[in-house]
Structures are given as C-alpha cells and as structure tokens.
Amino acid sequence: MSNFFSYIVQGTAITVAVTLIALPFGLILGLLMALVHTYGGKILNRLAAAYSLLLRGVPPIVLLFILYFILSGRVINLSPFWAGSLSLGIVSSAYQMEILRGALLAVGGGQMTAARAIGMSRLQSIRYVVLPQALRIAIPPWSNEVSIVLKDSSLVYALGVPEILRRAQQLSATTQEPFLAYGTAALIYFVLVFATNRALDYLSERTKLPTHS
Amino acid sequence: MPNPILETRNLTKIYGQNIIFKDIDLKVNEGETIVIIGPSGTGKSTLLRCINLLTSNDGGQIFLDGKEITAKGYDEDKPRQRIVNEDKVRQQIGMVFQNFLLFNHLTALDNVLIGLTKVKKMSKEQAKTKAMEELNRVGLVDRADHYPGQLSGGQQQRVAIARALAMDPRVMLFDEPTSALDPELIGEVLGVMAKLARDRMTMLVVTHEMGFAREVADRIVFMEKGSIVEEGSPDDLFYHPKHERTREFLWKITELYGKKEKGKADGK
Numbered sequence: 001m002s003n004f005f006s007y008i009v010q011g012t013a014i015t016v017a018v019t020l021i022a023l024p025f026g027l028i029l030g031l032l033m034a035l036v037h038t039y040g041g042k043i044l045n046r047l048a049a050a051y052s053l054l055l056r057g058v059p060p061i062v063l064l065f066i067l068y069f070i071l072s073g074r075v076i077n078l079s080p081f082w083a084g085s086l087s088l089g090i091v092s093s094a095y096q097m098e099i100l101r102g103a104l105l106a107v108g109g110g111q112m113t114a115a116r117a118i119g120m121s122r123l124q125s126i127r128y129v130v131l132p133q134a135l136r137i138a139i140p141p142w143s144n145e146v147s148i149v150l151k152d153s154s155l156v157y158a159l160g161v162p163e164i165l166r167r168a169q170q171l172s173a174t175t176q177e178p179f180l181a182y183g184t185a186a187l188i189y190f191v192l193v194f195a196t197n198r199a200l201d202y203l204s205e206r207t208k209l210p211t212h213s
Numbered sequence: 214m215p216n217p218i219l220e221t222r223n224l225t226k227i228y229g230q231n232i233i234f235k236d237i238d239l240k241v242n243e244g245e246t247i248v249i250i251g252p253s254g255t256g257k258s259t260l261l262r263c264i265n266l267l268t269s270n271d272g273g274q275i276f277l278d279g280k281e282i283t284a285k286g287y288d289e290d291k292p293r294q295r296i297v298n299e300d301k302v303r304q305q306i307g308m309v310f311q312n313f314l315l316f317n318h319l320t321a322l323d324n325v326l327i328g329l330t331k332v333k334k335m336s337k338e339q340a341k342t343k344a345m346e347e348l349n350r351v352g353l354v355d356r357a358d359h360y361p362g363q364l365s366g367g368q369q370q371r372v373a374i375a376r377a378l379a380m381d382p383r384v385m386l387f388d389e390p391t392s393a394l395d396p397e398l399i400g401e402v403l404g405v406m407a408k409l410a411r412d413r414m415t416m417l418v419v420t421h422e423m424g425f426a427r428e429v430a431d432r433i434v435f436m437e438k439g440s441i442v443e444e445g446s447p448d449d450l451f452y453h454p455k456h457e458r459t460r461e462f463l464w465k466i467t468e469l470y471g472k473k474e475k476g477k478a479d480g481k
C-alpha cells in the first residue's frame with residue numbers, strides 16, 4: 001500500500017516540473033506579446049491580437065497535440081516531457097498575455113508620459129515605471145492562471161508523461177481501486193493549488209503600495 | 214535683446230479637421246515667467262506638450278537655446294542618427310502636469326532620484342544628495358520616504374516639481390498645476406512656483422490662477438481659439454487690455470474667482 005502512494009507522489013515531482021517550465025516560459029512569451037500589443041505599431045499589434053485569439057479559441061488539449069507533433073517531429077525532436085511542457089507554456093502565454101495587457105492598460109498612459117517628460121526613453125519608461133506597477137496589478141489574476149496551468153499540466157498525461165494523473169490511471173487499472181487512485185491524485189492537485197494561491201496572496205499583500213490610513 | 218531660451222515660430226497643431234492652434238509665435242527669455250491664460254479648449258495644454266515634444270507639431274518650428282528641436286530628418290555625418298534626440302531635449306525641459314503623475318510605486322525621494330540615476334547616470338549617492346536638495350527646495354524633506362498614495366495632492370504636486378527640477382532643466386513648463394487641487398492646497402504649490410520665479414527659473418505656466426498671474430508673471434499671454442490674442446505685462450493686460458475679448462475673459466474669470474472665495478467663506 002505504501003508503494004501505491006509513493007508511486008503517485010513521485011508523479012508530483014513531474015507535475016511540478018512541467019508547471020515550473022510551462023509557467024515562466026508562458027510568462028516571458030506572454031509579456032513579450034503584451035508589450036508588442038500595447039506599444040508595438042499597427043502591424044505588430046494585429047499580429048499579437050491574432051496570436052491571442054487563435055490560441056484562446058482552441059481547447060488546450062487540441063493545441064497540445066498539434067504543438068507536440070511540431071516540437072517532437074523531424075525538425076526539432078524533443079522528449080514528450082519537454083514538448084508537453086513547452087506546449088503548455090505556449091497555450092498559457094496567450095492567457096498570460098491578456099492578463100498583462102490589462103495590467104499595462106490599468107497603469108495608464110500618464111505614467112509613460114511622465115517618464116518620457118524627464119527624458120527616459122520608451123524602453124526605460126516601460127522597464128522602470130510602467131512594468132513595476134503593471135506586474136503588481138497582475139498578481140491576483142495571474143495567480144488564477146497559475147492554478148489553471150498547474151491543473152492543465154495533467155493534460156500531458158495524454159503524451160505519456162508519467163505525471164500524477166498518468167500514474168493514477170495506471171494504478172487504477174492494476175489495483176482496481178479507481179476511487180482511491182484518482183482521489184489521491186485529486187487531493188495532491190488540490191494541495192498544490194491551494195498552497196500556491198496562498199503564496200501568491202501573500203506576495204500580493206507584500207507588494208501592495210502604501211496609502212493613507 | 215538677449216536670445217530667447219525658448220522660441221516658437223508659426224507653431225501649428227492640427228488634429229484631423231480641428232486646428233488646435235495656429236501660427237503661435239512665442240519668445241521666452243532667460244529667467245522670465247510667462248503665464249498663458251485663456252478659456253478651456255484653446256490649445257494651451259497641447260502647446261506645452263508640443264514644446265516638450267510629447268506630441269508632434271504640424272507646422273512651424275520650436276527653438277531651444279537657438280537650436281531647432283523640431284528639425285526632421287537625419288544628420289549627414291551620422292546618417293543613422295536623428296538630428297534631434299527627443300529624450301535629450303526633454304531632459305532640458307521640465308514638465309509639471311495637472312494630475313501630478315508621480316510614479317506610484319516609488320517613494321517621494323525615488324521619484325526625484327530615478328531620473329538622475331537612469332537618465333543622467335549619476336551614482337546613487339550623488340543622486341540622493343541632489344534629490345534631497347530638490348525635496349528641500351519644495352519643503353518636503355520630511356516626506357522623502359512617503360509613497361504618492363500617502364501624500365496630499367499639494368504635496369504630490371510639489372514632489373512632481375522637485376522631480377522636474379532635479380534634471381536641471383533650461384525651462385519649466387507648468388500645465389494647470391493647481392487645477393486638480395482642493396482650494397486649501399493651492400497656496401502651497403503656488404508658493405513653491407513663486408519662489409522659483411524669484412530665483413529666476415525660466416517658466417511657462419498655463420493656469421487659471423489670476424492672482425498668481427498678476428503677482429508673479431513677467432508677461433501674460435492671452436490665448437483663444439488657437440491663437441494669441443494679446444500679450445503684455447500683467448498691468449497692461451489687467452488694467453489696459455487692448456482687446457475687448459481679453460477684457461471680457463479677465464472680467465469673467467475674476468468674477469468666478471471672487472464667487473469661489475465668497476462660497477468658501479459662506480461655507481464656514
């Protein structure tokens with residue numbers, strides 16, 4: 001019985017690893033796209049908008065299969081683990097882009113104007129004035145996206161990556177204890193999501209700007 | 214006559230079909246305080262933004278220290294480099310906005326300091342000394358560690374003035390600096406500006422504060438519908454206006470100002 005649990009728990013490391021690759025990859029890509037959409041010219045703006053629309057208009061699992069066959073095809077040949085993680089990151093980048101775009105808009109054009117007025121370049125204004133404020137604003141909606149990526153990491157089971165769900169499925173088949181197997185998987189996911197949300201709430205509280213009172 | 218620090222010739226701005234202002238000729242000499250007055254929507258604020266290159270002009274020229282900053286095109290010797298580096302120009306022109314626009318994620322000190330370290334590339338220590346001096350100039354040394362959200366509107370605007378001053382600008386532009394303030398906070402900001410004028414800072418001020426215009430301005434410019442109607446000393450404009458419209462406007466705004474004062478007194 002202890003084997004049973006340790007087998008699933010070992011999958012947790014893989015789930016966490018997939019998430020830890022997909023999230024930052026999606027964040028960097030999403031941030032780039034959000035900046036291009038907000039500050040790029042007309043053409044770049046359109047391209048970024050199309051990128052977001054396309055990725056958000058198709059179910060993640062479908063995209064995962066498509067991207068998987070690109071990323072572990074003839075030209076590039078990544079392992080299912082890497083192909084799956086990066087694909088998840090690409091899917092998430094579209095959602096993270098929208099979160100960051102909203103945050104950039106919420107900061108407002110005035111901050112950019114004020115930064116330019118003291119002689120900062122556009123890039124400096126974004127880096128030192130707009131982004132530090134936008135990222136603060138983005139933390140609460142971003143923490144929601146973190147939960148989604150964490151849970152969507154279960155999709156890579158379809159590519160044969162031995163993460164939590166994959167292992168739960170195997171155990172369910174061999175032990176004929178589906179409730180116990182999937183229940184354990186569910187519990188692990190819940191604990192992970194709960195803990196990260198709490199951590200990000202704390203971060204949001206810590207980075208809050210002081211006001212009156 | 215000395216060469217003016219700032220000069221506009223036939224400066225014109227058009228948005229689509231609307232002429233915001235047309236053929237504005239303005240000369241600002243070193244140490245002068247010029248106040249621009251006029252009804253809302255006559256292009257006063259856009260004029261300031263234009264001078265600071267925050268918005269482009271559609272005609273005419275702007276000169277800073279005799280050099281045209283509106284020059285288009287590229288240098289012949291350095292074909293990859295624009296004749297005018299807008300960022301360099303803006304460093305020399307300070308701007309104070311109606312709604313303060315302090316960097317909300319930075320303390321008062323860091324608001325003043327960031328331009329020194331990131332734009333002027335000063336060392337942190339040097340920048341801090343300079344920033345504290347500027348905060349001292351606006352009387353806010355004791356608020357150095359406060360964030361904008363912890364400051365009153367008047368204090369925020371004074372920090373914004375310090376932020377602009379820290380760059381050692383040749384000219385300071387003020388775009389209705391007290392319009393967003395509660396009446397009891399206006400005085401502290403005008404006080405700082407009057408002190409700057411006494412120190413012979415070159416200033417171009419758009420405001421509706423007629424008391425300030427009368428007492429501090431060396432010259433007053435009355436703008437309406439995108440043109441300069443009349444300019445002259447405060448005495449000329451307030452007591453011997455040449456144009457009927459100037460007289461009318463001043464009469465109206467003085468009456469409004471008087472009423473506001475009266476309303477305040479009644480409230481007590």
